Amino acid sequence: MAVRPPGFGRVGADLRERARDRLLDTALRLFVERGYVGVRVEDIAKAAGVSRATFYKHFSEREEILAELFARLLGREPVAAPPGPPADALPRIRGLLADAATRMVANEQLARFVYTLPIRHASLLGQGARPPVLGVVERMIEExxxxxxxxxxxxxxxxxxxxxxxxxxxxxxxxxxRAADVASHLTLLLDLAFQGVEAAR
Structure with a gap:
């Protein structure tokens, strides 16, 4: 019986994670260069220096890569509501969303790719595709x-x-x-949107 060295499981997991990240980074580069439709699984595998079989150990299809890239953009960290009274819900939401947009565009290549896709692909619309910040927004709207x-x-x-x-x-x-600064543009659009949801005074 072979004895595995200490940490073998962690090392193996790290290698798998690095291979997965390499496939994601390669896919993003190819999607940006050729467009999403112009890139096949074979192209991603070849450019990443792995076989198709290795690709399929990490992703079942190209659409799964798209979903994972979107998840990267959204971030996995929990989002907290900014402090303040419920009476200030709309200004707090405005600030929360402007901060979220600013964080997303910090990963410019990925953000531009996701938001210039000609269609909202099913991989971006399925379960878990809603930015976590919107769950916080809904609670703040209720408040x-x-x-x-x-x-x-x-x-x-x-x-x-x-x-x-x-x-x-x-x-x-x-x-x-069409907008140089995403935070100020978002604030403007939110001001327009909020005119219809603000309670009459």
Whole structure:
């Protein structure tokens, strides 16, 4: 019976993680150079210096790479609501989303690729594809409604969906070169969107 050296399992996991990261980095580079549609699994494997069989040990299909790249962009860290009273829900949401957009565009190549895809690919729309910050936004909308600073005649989930589309539009405008600064552009679009959700005073 062979005896594995101490740490063999960790070393193996590190090697697998590095190989997976190399495939993701290579795929992103090829997607940017040739467009998503113009890149096949074979292209990714060859450029990464691995076989197709090795590719399939890490990803079942090209779409899984796309989903993983989007998850990278969104980040895996939990998002907390900024401090402040529920009565300030909308300004706090504005700041929270501007910060989230700024963090995303720090990974410029990945952010531009994701937000210039000609269609919102199913891999970006499935389970877990919603930026975690939007879950926080929905809770803040609920708090704002309870404090009567957000309309109560519209379900919080619908208001959040509207805000999500606004966030998406701002990111796409930035990625396609129609806005130089994503945070200020997003703030402008949110100001326009919030005029319809703010409670009448």
């Amino acid at each position: 704002g409604a309870a404090a009567r600073v957000v309309r109560t005649d519209i379900p919080p989930a619908l208001i959040t969906a509207h805000i999500a589309r606004t966030f998406e539009a701002a990111m796409r405008d930035w990625a396609e070169g």
